[in-house]
Amino acid sequence: MFVSENLSVNEKGNLTIGGTDTVELAKQYGTPLYVMDEQAVRKACQRFKNSIDKYYGGQGLACYASKAFSCLEMCRIVASEGMGLDAVSIGELYTAVKAGFDTSKIGFHGNNKTDEELEYAVDVKVGHIIVDNISELLRLEEIAKSKNVKPDIMFRIKPGIDAHTHDFIKTGQIDSKFGFALETGEAFEAVKRAIACENVNLMGLHCHIGSQIFDIDPFEEAGKVMLNFIAKIKNELGYEIKGLNLGGGFGIKYLNQHDPAPFETYMERVSEVVKNTCSELGITRPYIFIEPGRSISAPAGITLYTVGARKEIPNIRTYISVDGGMADSPRYILYKSEYEAIVANKATEERTEKVTIAGKCCESGDLIGENMPLQHAESGDIIAVCATGAYNYSMSSNYNRLQKPAVVFVNNGESRIAVKRETLDDIIRNDI
Ligand SMILES: *Cc1c(COP(=O)(O)O)cnc(C)c1O
Secondary structure, three states, rough: OOOOOOEEEOOOOOOEEEEEEEEHHHHHHHOEEEEEEHHHHHHHHHHHHHHHHHHOOOEEEEEEEEHHHHOOHHHHHEEEEEEEEEOOOOHHHHHHHOOOOOOEEEOOOOOOOOOOHHHHHHOOOEEEEOOOHHHHHHHHHHHHHHOOOOEEEEEEEOOOOOOOOHHHHHOOOOOOOEEEEOOOOOOHHHHHHHHOOOOOEEEEEOOEEOOOOOOOOOHHHHHHHHHHHHHHHHHHOEEEEEEEEOOOOOOOOOOOOOOOOOHHHHHHHHHHHHHHHHHOOOOOOOOEEOOOOHHHOOOOOOEEEEEEEEEEEEOOEEEEEEOOOOOOOOHHHHHOOOOEEEEHHHHOOOOEEEEEEEOOOOOOOOOEEEEEEEEEOOOOEEEEHHHOOOOHHHOOHHHHHHOEEEEEEOOOOEEEEEOOOHHHHOOOOOOO
8 A cells, every 4th residue: 555565554553664654753752853763674684685595605795785775773773684785975884884884894985085995994893895986095005004004995887788767867877986997998907006016906897887676677787887897807917806786776665656676586687697607617606796775775664754734826836844855855956856755644645736846945846745645634644755765864854954853773663863953052062
């Protein structure tokens, strides 16, 4: 009935997430409120892990891309599922370290890492650093030399694959700020330089072609391109690349009409391609990394709002204004992302209207969505926006000096705060 499996309706006719009444959650913790379902996170982690076991003999690691949603509790849950983790900044890395994450399972990303970030990553002994460019390689070599260590690195490669998704979330094509280009020979030259470095160990290659990708074909293509490059390195330089990171980007269901391929199918097909291509090319099968972010956290989350004003503009549209907006849910103003919304206290009623849900920020583009089918909503109703667990809290801001909402985890009918709601004093915390 609803877009995410963990949503249902209880005997009061209220929407539930992970067995917990969302109207009660709104009452107890206030709105806007981010709600994350712990079991949904765990199940997603297990699906990734089990698929690698089943289709690739366990010779791989699924690393949660923590930029999708990061806080101490999320890192602890992901760690307890035996997952690895990706961090793209010192802040994400620090969060994982403070959560007690096994740093040997962390990959450190970023297209413009600072020296401070590189030093920190080396000091906390991350499993590997995914190097994006030559300047970074040389700076890391210096840092590692000064600390007398030899960190494992991977190179981020642009495989030249066009994933069919929004321009802002495509990353595999040659015109991208991320990584080394294959076509121009840039990547091959970089590999030669890395091999000549004394204080870094080039253990793998990485690619990530984009996000919210529904098709498996571009992933298969990327895998083949990368393996061919690994073969070229072996044949021409006599150097064996042992790890292959195939990135993340698995699409999720934001609307009922979305139909992403199940992750198990992805892993089955990509494993076949990797095995076959390796035999054809006569190279050893690499250890595989994948980096799901959205597919782990998005379906696990919802955002709850309270309706304020209802504004009907005859023959034009109806605005339903809520007590949050682009500050806590910036994806619509960024790339017109679509969501399903439900009036949580009227969850059994028909959706009889098509409305624009507007935020409270001073921007006309501050919308949760347009043309959204919804039950008749009035002041005081609670609206749940579904599948918001990725790239909302993590991209949230204090625009208009709004306080960031709390994050609550639910688990089989119980709830607990994971991130406190900001106070007014938090708003001026760093002001002097
Ligand atoms: C963002 C990102 C991911 C995760 O992407 P999702 O679409 O959230 O799965 C994985 N790897 C890299 C390098 C990324 O930048």
